[in-house]
Amino acid sequence: MLTLRDVTAQRASERQLRLLRRAVESSKDGIIIVDLRAPDQPIRYVNAGFERITGYRSDDVVGRNCRFLQAEDRLQPEIETVGRAIAERQDCEVVLRNYRKDGSLFWNRLMLSPVPDESGKVTHYIGVQTDITAQKVMEAEHQYLATHDPLTRLLRFAGSEARIEALLAQARERKRRMVVISVDLDGFHSVNDTMGFAVGDAALRLVADRLRAASGPECEVMRYAGEEFVIAIGDVDPAADLTQLATRYCECIAEPMPISQLATLYLTASVGVSAFPDSGQTVLDLTRQADTATKRAKRNGRNGVYVFSNELSDALSDRLALGGRLREALARDEFLLYYQPQVDAQNGNVVGLEALVRWSSPEFGLLLPNRFIPVAEDNGMILHLGAWVLRTACRQLRAWIDSGLSGFQVSVNVSAAQMQRPNFVADVGRILSETAIDPGMLQLELTESVLMDNAERSAIQMRQLNKLGVRIALDDFGVGYSSLSYLRRFPIHKLKIDQSFIANITRDGKGAALVRAMISIGHHLGMRVVAEGVETAAQSSYLLRNHCDELQGFHFSEALPASKIPELLRHRYQTRDEKVHLEPRRTLLLLDDDENILRSLIRLFRRENYQVLSASNATRAFELLATHSVQVVMSDQRMPGISGTEFLSQVKALYPETMRIVLSGYTDLASVTDAINRGAIYKFLTKPWDDDALCDQVQEAFRQFEQNADAKP
Numbered sequence: 001m002l003t004l005r006d007v008t009a010q011r012a013s014e015r016q017l018r019l020l021r022r023a024v025e026s027s028k029d030g031i032i033i034v035d036l037r038a039p040d041q042p043i044r045y046v047n048a049g050f051e052r053i054t055g056y057r058s059d060d061v062v063g064r065n066c067r068f069l070q071a072e073d074r075l076q077p078e079i080e081t082v083g084r085a086i087a088e089r090q091d092c093e094v095v096l097r098n099y100r101k102d103g104s105l106f107w108n109r110l111m112l113s114p115v116p117d118e119s120g121k122v123t124h125y126i127g128v129q130t131d132i133t134a135q136k137v138m139e140a141e142h143q144y145l146a147t148h149d150p151l152t153r154l155l156r157f158a159g160s161e162a163r164i165e166a167l168l169a170q171a172r173e174r175k176r177r178m179v180v181i182s183v184d185l186d187g188f189h190s191v192n193d194t195m196g197f198a199v200g201d202a203a204l205r206l207v208a209d210r211l212r213a214a215s216g217p218e219c220e221v222m223r224y225a226g227e228e229f230v231i232a233i234g235d236v237d238p239a240a241d242l243t244q245l246a247t248r249y250c251e252c253i254a255e256p257m258p259i260s261q262l263a264t265l266y267l268t269a270s271v272g273v274s275a276f277p278d279s280g281q282t283v284l285d286l287t288r289q290a291d292t293a294t295k296r297a298k299r300n301g302r303n304g305v306y307v308f309s310n311e312l313s314d315a316l317s318d319r320l321a322l323g324g325r326l327r328e329a330l331a332r333d334e335f336l337l338y339y340q341p342q343v344d345a346q347n348g349n350v351v352g353l354e355a356l357v358r359w360s361s362p363e364f365g366l367l368l369p370n371r372f373i374p375v376a377e378d379n380g381m382i383l384h385l386g387a388w389v390l391r392t393a394c395r396q397l398r399a400w401i402d403s404g405l406s407g408f409q410v411s412v413n414v415s416a417a418q419m420q421r422p423n424f425v426a427d428v429g430r431i432l433s434e435t436a437i438d439p440g441m442l443q444l445e446l447t448e449s450v451l452m453d454n455a456e457r458s459a460i461q462m463r464q465l466n467k468l469g470v471r472i473a474l475d476d477f478g479v480g481y482s483s484l485s486y487l488r489r490f491p492i493h494k495l496k497i498d499q500s501f502i503a504n505i506t507r508d509g510k511g512a513a514l515v516r517a518m519i520s521i522g523h524h525l526g527m528r529v530v531a532e533g534v535e536t537a538a539q540s541s542y543l544l545r546n547h548c549d550e551l552q553g554f555h556f557s558e559a560l561p562a563s564k565i566p567e568l569l570r571h572r573y574q575t576r577d578e579k580v581h582l583e584p585r586r587t588l589l590l591l592d593d594d595e596n597i598l599r600s601l602i603r604l605f606r607r608e609n610y611q612v613l614s615a616s617n618a619t620r621a622f623e624l625l626a627t628h629s630v631q632v633v634m635s636d637q638r639m640p641g642i643s644g645t646e647f648l649s650q651v652k653a654l655y656p657e658t659m660r661i662v663l664s665g666y667t668d669l670a671s672v673t674d675a676i677n678r679g680a681i682y683k684f685l686t687k688p689w690d691d692d693a694l695c696d697q698v699q700e701a702f703r704q705f706e707q708n709a710d711a712k713p
């Protein structure tokens with residue numbers, strides 16, 4: 001009985017043991033048993049879980065101390081904790097960086113417990129290890145994402161102030177500069193809109209890579225928002241050229257971007273720069289300044305660099321001072337519309353009135369739009385202000401119609417943000433019907449940047465406006481960043497040539513050639529062409545002669561309050577300079593800095609019954625050319641400031657049909673040959689001259705001119 005009982009108990013405990021063994025063997029966690037009795041505490045047992053986690057086989061590790069699991073990475077405070085626990089025969093739980101047989105890292109959460117023998121003496125330790133690598137990676141990713149942008153893997157700007165602060169502190173200490181660069185991709189909406197978000201994302205990733213590659217070690221490249229990036233550069237040489245420093249960011253974006261095997265993107269960026277201690281002392285100042293400079297770079301036609309300067313500091317203080325006041329100003333009715341006439345070049349009638357907004361502020365006085373429109377565009381108030389302008393202009397137009405005025409259009413300027421609103425067209429339609437205005441009497445002026453900002457959406461909106469009957473003018477034509485194919489794609493009725501081209505039109509041959517080309521482009525596409533900023537009779541006359549359709553500028557009138565308009569509409573302007581003689585009288589222009597020579601030439605040619613105009617400097621000569629119909633121009637070669645051939649080259653650009661003659665006492669063969677080869681001069685004659693021979697030559701020039709004119713269709 002007794003024996004039998006003993007055997008039963010033994011069997012039972014053997015079963016128990018087998019179960020224990022199976023349990024340990026099949027545990028997913030790694031289990032290690034270490035022997036404390038032997039020197040260096042060798043491993044006596046590891047289970048299959050250990051083999052799977054570490055890649056070591058039991059044979060590899062039994063008999064060795066555990067420390068090989070940390071490889072070279074022994075400076076972990078947790079290792080000491082383990083040592084202490086074992087010395088005190090205590091439990092412990094730690095997280096260790098361990099390394100697999102193949103050298104890769106895994107995070108090991110280790111629970112150690114002492115194993116006593118029958119007498120209660122601790123002879124072994126059992127360790128249970130859990131591989132928590134996946135969890136650690138996720139934690140790290142979370143931490144990373146808290147500070148980084150997942151798309152571009154760049155630091156997020158928000159929350160990175162401390163890093164920029166550190167660069168700034170360092171610059172302060174080392175007496176170096178810290179530069180903040182703000183990079184804003186131009187017209188990026190169109191990429192998302194036309195090619196989809198996947199392409200947009202790929203492009204942003206490429207941009208981030210390029211910005212990183214263009215940045216040195218003392219740089220933080222950050223994503224600000226959407227398509228805006230900020231780069232903080234520490235340790236910059238006080239003598240460094242900031243424009244040059246920033247240009248590389250423009251250039252790296254402008255490189256073609258292969259997005260897929262089929263598509264290559266061409267992007268550009270507007271880049272603004274600010275620097276400590278040049279303009280800003282704090283991170284906030286510097287980022288605001290860089291942002292303001294970027295906006296200026298955009299306004300300057302994009303794809304360029306603008307360094308924050310004192311001039312911009314006015315713009316920035318406007319943004320801060322005026323920005324907050326715009327909303328109240330609208331509520332308090334502080335805005336006014338002035339109207340500037342657009343004149344038909346042929347008959348001088350006023351055919352259009354451009355509504356131009358003014359802000360009559362009790363605090364700041366009368367402000368022009370160039371100061372507050374950019375501010376309103378930045379802070380979104382432009383939507384409210386723009387709606388107010390449109391409504392006010394239409395109501396005013398209704399009042400004029402009711403008082404019996406007709407035969408003109410009213411133009412209203414529209415900002416990009418307005419065009420981006422999906423219900424813009426509906427709003428325009430509603431205002432027109434509220435005021436019962438024939439849509440054909442309203443014209444909207446859009447700049448090229450409005451079209452560029454979101455080409456697809458703009459095109460749709462413009463077609464809808466067109467359906468409504470509203471006319472569209474392309475404002476400030478020629479200064480923006482645009483492709484001519486836009487003129488074909490968008491329903492545009494009018495081109496308004498930017499005033500910068502008109503300013504020098506009677507003096508600068510190349511500028512004038514551009515204006516003639518723009519007029520011709522407009523006409524070939526069936527548009528009317530308007531010149532803005534016409535300030536002199538000579539400009540007006542020149543534009544008329546070159547077939548510009550409408551003229552606008554101070555020469556006719558500045559923008560006036562609405563009350564002055566009825567009187568103005570009754571007025572007919574003179575568009576032709578009275579001094580211009582259009583009758584086909586033979587007119588000769590003489591240019592020579594030597595007054596004596598000039599006098600004797602005048603005497604000689606008066607006898608021939610030509611109208612003789614004379615000038616002793618090029619500026620005067622250009623004025624005469626603008627205000628007279630001149631067929632033959634004769635110029636001295638050697639004059640202060642400009643040579644005869646240079647002068648005549650410019651005359652050729654401005655008035656290609658003229659016959660141009662050099663009369664010189666001095667022969668510089670190279671420049672003369674060059675001028676002849678470029679077709680700038682017709683004849684080269686020498687001083688002293690023979691009166692009869694000279695008269696013959698000039699008469700021949702007139703005959704040649706008339707022949708050319710007859711040959712023209």
Ligand code: C2E
Nearest residue numbers: 356357368369370389413414415533534535552553554555
């Ligand atoms: P813009 O549409 O190109 O308007 C023409 C600007 O040139 C006007 O300035 C006008 O006064 C000025 N100007 C006209 N003739 C001459 C001239 O012979 N010589 C010179 N030097 N300047 C001339 P203003 O009124 O200061 O407007 C400036 C700009 O502000 C406008 O340029 C337009 O882009 C914007 N703007 C004006 N009103 C509004 C508006 O209601 N909404 C929006 N979005 N923008 C507006």
Ligand code: MG
Nearest residue numbers: 354413445475
């Ligand atoms: Mg305009």
Ligand code: MG
Nearest residue numbers: 475476496532
């Ligand atoms: Mg304009």
